[in-house]
Amino acid sequence: MKKSSINSPESPTPLRFAILATDIVLFTIFDGTLYVRLMTVNRPPHFVHQPGLPGGLIRPDEIAEEAARRIIDEKGYINSKKVYLEQLFTFSNISRDPRGRVVAVGYIGLISEDKLTTKEKDGKGLTYWSPVHTAKHLAYDHDEILATALKRLASRVHYTTLIGQLLPREFTLTELEKAFESILGNNLDRRNFRKKILKLDIVKSTGKKRANGAFRPAELYRMTSKKVEEIEVL
């Protein structure tokens, strides 16, 4: 099928495009804590210097995911090629944007700390990383979007290998456990956790070790696959 133009001549009623937006919930983990990328929204009179998720309009020639990547680049100041993306949910409440009717396709983005450049780790302009538990009172309906994303992330982590997208290429089993705990919000039994994970064959040892202080160095592991697989994990 040939690509048609927006207002196709064969169309009886020409179709107009659309106030369609995308909002991104971009997560990373620093030091065992889950962070989300926020930006300061300044849209008086509605939002004055208030935190919100990076978001923006989808253009008529973009699919939603392309738009999401563009916005991660332009507003999140993160190279979106390094980000794993999954569609979250489409938010269509009438008054979610006080400027008028805007429907937003939400995305979850995941990036690991080791993929971030020094500049990307810091903020840039009004964009910065915030620990998830302090990300409250966001602009628009972004509290709801963030809550939906957290719930989805916690659910997906049980039956997929999504967690690998939040971890550096090499990581210790303790780091893996802390990553789960930061998402699930509860503590896991170290011994049982290791037994389970190792039996699943989703990680493999590198043989290397990492000394991290005045104590026994930890063995480094990698994900067996770089892809996200659907497997019962926890």
Added chain:
Amino acid sequence: MKKSSINSPESPTPLRFAILATDIVLFTIFDGTLYVRLMTVNRPPHFVHQPGLPGGLIRPDEIAEEAARRIIDEKGYINSKKVYLEQLFTFSNISRDPRGRVVAVGYIGLISEDKLTTKEKDGKGLTYWSPVHTAKHLAYDHDEILATALKRLASRVHYTTLIGQLLPREFTLTELEKAFESILGNNLDRRNFRKKILKLDIVKSTGKKRANGAFRPAELYRMTSKKVEEIEVL
């Protein structure tokens, strides 16, 4: 926050609405087989008498789910109040509609046979129930939407009590098992299935029995809760 008009006077650039549509994958189970509601699409020159999912535009004053319900009423000829709805995915491929750029928020709808009136069980106009496995070569990108819905349904049925939305208020354990099998596509061990389900307390016996032929009548059960709960089921 007050409801704002579409083109809010406080908006610097007035916002226009949108070619936003919704497509519905409405499932039911008749006699142990999964059916999907289809309609005949006639949009020459692109689609001539071709099956497709019920769908239509979202209006500027509707949230997506309201639009989905309206379309179930108007194009599916099913009273949407009786339908359980869940957002599926938003499909935004540029050429998914040959008439022009149309982004569709997909919904999964579930309804049980006993909630359908005789008229709703039959087709009406060009709308009808089709066994899922014969629903192929659909218009637009509806093959993809249906495949996405089936995958989601199979996944959700494992860790929610969604299956209850496809079953009549009272059902036998055999019917419940067949419902799972029609969605998952594999057979389950009857004894182990019953043990598992009964232990979960998601169904309760009514004490009643249903004679269905020249053999032992089956005990009738109900879902413990009418709501969809998130529990590890299978």
Added chain:
DNA sequence: CCAAAAGTGTTTTTCCTACACCCATGT
């Protein structure tokens, strides 16, 4: 030698799986 995190094993209990025969009914 001390502090700190890494690493490891056993027991108990629960759950999963495989599998075959009797039960209740209508004709």
Added chain:
DNA sequence: ACATGGGTGTAGGAAAAACACTTTTGG
């Protein structure tokens, strides 16, 4: 009495859960 689907139990193995001490290192 027979055909048909409904209904049940057990044994073996696998997985989960609970639980505490030893190891390795840097300072």
